[in-house]
Amino acid sequence: MPKMNMVEAVHQALLEEMERDENVVCLGEDVGRAGGVFHATKGFQDRFGENRSFDTPLSELGIVAFGMGMALYGLRPVAEIQFADFIHLAYDQIYNNVAHMSYRSVGTYHCPMVIRSPHGGGVRGGLEHSQSPEAIFLNCPGIKMVIPSNPYDTKGLLKSAIRDEDPVIFFEHKGLYRAVTGEVPLDDYTIPLGEARLVKEGKDLTLVVWGAMVQLAERAVPQLEERGVDAEIIDLRTILPFDKPTLLASAEKTGRVVIVHEAPKTGGVGGELSAVLAEEAIDLLEAPVMRVCGYDTPFPYSLEGTYMPSVERLLEAVDASMAY
């Protein structure tokens, strides 16, 4: 089985889907001629022609909106937003146009499209090359959202996203693009949206993570073991709709939950997860759900090391939870 890094897995998934279905079309800035600033669409223009993998004028709003028109008409656009920090520019299009189309038209029009975008910090990107803006879509009915943490999942989830009839936002952690490598089968497999992945079984405490935070949690395992904490690690994978049964089952088993994400704590996805856990499983919780997150500041440049959730901060939260 070939080994791939994350961006190669993205490339592989796109390639297979473009070969499978001629309606799949990639668009975005630098997507065509150059094959993507991260090489996700490398070689596609030569292989599939200018109508199937192409550069757009410089407008994220335009990429999403033009893609939406294409999707309404029956294509399956995969729109690349070069950095997730620019997705805000297309926010109205995603929120009030793409996401709501099926609802407003009682399903007579719909937008099967994928909006792919590298997100995440720790790459010296400063305020707008580092954000993890998943929470801004959390209050938007009609959107699905996926964040893979490894090459295998990346391929399987991206293929599902492309085949899904609903709009899917697909964030790829740019810090993982070349940092994580793994075996990726060349066959046509998919991973269903909405299902979390059990990274590691454990009985004492549940770590809920996604994207690059999965690695962080894994890195913390030795120190957790030293402390005698047998942690269960759950990779959420799909943020919307998230896998409530798996979360609840794990919380029930361990009684303690720590959620880790890069985005600022206040208003982050962790709040909703925590609320749901408390709502549905308060009696099973032996400690309050803890959140280890980015601080409530914009993403800094020089101090990003201080800003990012770290193994230390994770351990502190675990200690607090265990000691509760």
Next chain:
Amino acid sequence: MPKMNMVEAVHQALLEEMERDENVVCLGEDVGRAGGVFHATKGFQDRFGENRSFDTPLSELGIVAFGMGMALYGLRPVAEIQFADFIHLAYDQIYNNVAHMSYRSVGTYHCPMVIRSPHGGGVRGGLEHSQSPEAIFLNCPGIKMVIPSNPYDTKGLLKSAIRDEDPVIFFEHKGLYRAVTGEVPLDDYTIPLGEARLVKEGKDLTLVVWGAMVQLAERAVPQLEERGVDAEIIDLRTILPFDKPTLLASAEKTGRVVIVHEAPKTGGVGGELSAVLAEEAIDLLEAPVMRVCGYDTPFPYSLEGTYMPSVERLLEAVDASMAY
């Protein structure tokens, strides 16, 4: 003391602030010549001239961005977004420009501006004349957010917002504009941002509400009393930063909390509040924090009565909490 409805209170606050400080400037669609579609800026153009209350071209992005330039330069713009459902169009400007300016420049540039906008449902407005988009700003450090529920607070809070050195989003429930009347002193009073208001003391259960949901909670009081539930009602007023001490104190007292908001439940402000309560007061809670919210659908037209939180749904949640 004169009686005013909510929109008159907005008008009064703006008027006083414009008289007090010549840097205060109102801008937006139909704000100048017509005095605002809801009459919030009625007569201002005649009184203060075209440079201080004016119509803009039709672009919410432009209103916020042009206003931001004005604020950077030293004016105190009060930008009107005609309906809150259009604030998404200015999302990048608010998120990555207005909110982050102080941080990115270590305070050397900042944006003292108010973005006023009528929000809320129950007015037969369908998908984009009904939304309560407060949650989309919750994960955005640098923004303050206020939602008044009555004329007195409206005036005092709006004046504080205008004088604040930070950008403040000020949502006014359009369903309350003419529906709620109250005494509003003509003197120059302010209400500090960040402080919740105790609407009604109670000992059995805390209702956390804001905007039009304050009225809803008040309407439920007789039925709550019938059930023997002495509810404490807290009007959050400032959503960002919210008044954690007051919430915690009330939760500690009553042990039971029900949060009510119009926006969809998933990813709504209620999740963050619930998470904070569980984080900091889990042992004081005698029941899980409950949320009564809009459903996880876009805002419908014909079925908005079904969609909106109602006294019945509120009572159901209270019953569940009390029975827990």
Next chain:
Amino acid sequence: MSESIGPMPTQPRMHRLIAEDGTLEGGIPEGLGEADLLEIHRLLHLSRAFDDQAFKLVRQGRISFYAGSRGHEGAQVGSGYALEAHDWVFPSPHRELGVHFAKGATPFEKMSHYFGRATDPTQGRQMPNHFGSRKLNIVPPSTAVGTRIPHAAGVGFAARSKGDPTVGVAYFGDGATSMGEFHIGLNFAAVFRSQTVFFCINNLWAISVPLDRQMGVPTIAERAAAYGFPGVLVDGNDPLATYEVMKTALDRARSGGGPTLIEAKVVRLCAHTSFDDESRYRDAAEAEEGERKDSLVRFRAFLEKQGLWDAAKEAELAATVRRQIDEATAEAEAAPLPAPETLHRHVFYEGPEGD
């Protein structure tokens, strides 16, 4: 230095075929026979009568809201009549009544929409005026004006890449041209030579904001030059002229010639919506003056001059239309509201429903 300042484009000439008094100034557009002319006339009447009825229903509290099309019908019906069934229309959220009718919407469908009934093609999901229909290729608008403009460019690209003759058509007002989406939509369409027509109905107002507070140039058509495709100015009270320029633009788009921007100039003969009090900002004389240019008056005079029409026919048409609308009103009002449990449907795709 002054030589390096780009020359200001001269304003485009206004295209017109019928003079205000009904005299035919140009030729009747190719392909339009007698039946077509009478059908255009019928659609004008249907729109106007529907408009009158809807305002009445608002006043009576039977529907919640209405944005009138009075004064805009010449542009709507004329251009809409040029559309093929397979062309996709992105109407503005609050007008385009005559386009809906020209595209084949029935008074019952339209009324069901205003009453928010289950018989509305989008089952009462949208607030009044936000009409849409899959069958008719009318995409239900979102309320924010201008936001659908780039969608028409995307549809026009998709159709081109599939080799379909479909044209994506965006309708919008003068105010909507200030949106970023206008610029982006036109720019994308230009770069991709989308099969798209941008049809702006310029009624000189965006609610209370007059054109000269909206933009620094006198016409919208001339802005097309910034994108590298034609901009056409047409008298929106002349249904034949709007038909002709739309037909030309559609043919051009279908044959790979790229997009066109059309500006149809009209006079708003109503308040912005039923919610609006235009006396706060608008001089009554403008509308009075506008009434003289009304497309219904002009087109009737034209038909009479052509010997195709007379007072008796006019009365008969009015009665027919009146009856249709009364029936549609009664039927729609009697139709059921969507069932409460449908609230939760179609947030995510469940397959099509409705029309």
Next chain:
Amino acid sequence: MSESIGPMPTQPRMHRLIAEDGTLEGGIPEGLGEADLLEIHRLLHLSRAFDDQAFKLVRQGRISFYAGSRGHEGAQVGSGYALEAHDWVFPSPHRELGVHFAKGATPFEKMSHYFGRATDPTQGRQMPNHFGSRKLNIVPPSTAVGTRIPHAAGVGFAARSKGDPTVGVAYFGDGATSMGEFHIGLNFAAVFRSQTVFFCINNLWAISVPLDRQMGVPTIAERAAAYGFPGVLVDGNDPLATYEVMKTALDRARSGGGPTLIEAKVVRLCAHTSFDDESRYRDAAEAEEGERKDSLVRFRAFLEKQGLWDAAKEAELAATVRRQIDEATAEAEAAPLPAPETLHRHVFYEGPEGD
């Protein structure tokens, strides 16, 4: 019908004062004395030398990222030299090096910025290239290109309404003109006659996207016509010409004449950024050809032809600049990082800090 199609504006003529070989074709702009010419030359050198140094620092892993200005200096320095201290600049997030220097930034401040040190005017908050300084009225950019364009319009309005002579100046690239913010910013400025200059440095590329995939017209200057104010095309490798058109536009803005759009045409003589491999999409011949037009070569030849410059002076200047930059590098690298606890400061306003 064809008469109703708006005429395409003819392309604006390119403004130029110095021929490629350094021959003065026009007059030296009013107000520029010998000292000014030498200072412009120095700024060109300073920018270029800084650029070279920064690329070296990236290769050595001492700074994390750099976007070069090589090839853009003529437009940056020439236009920047026309600015008054009180004029506000909104630079693009990744270039405008020469403007920063013309506005008075020191090599130490700039280097501190690249090293993300506490001595950076914005204390290492922003990623490299996003330079800003309150003292210099350079507003720190956000990364999304074009998003600051309407801010310059707002500043230009605020200054006008306060009766200040300040002009708000937005710099941006050709790619940024596709953003909705471009349209909105220019449109607002036109309607409000803002004291604003829109300065586009057109290097024919947006990373890998060439101009003809960016827009359907050959020049950006001609797009000004859609807003009703002048669009000026200038040779961006000619510092005198860019100075002159900028000075004219600033004067015009200050005196109530409204905004101007300037397009300075340059050749990008570097990859997009240190992250970019331009061989993936760009023919090497373009840059080679571009080197011949380089503003540094041209301006030196011009000065020599004017009898103001010779090889010895050039060597001396190069050495001085080199030394300044080496010192600035060493000093900045040795400066402290911002203290960790400052992370939480200035999310909300705490009063100014820094420069």
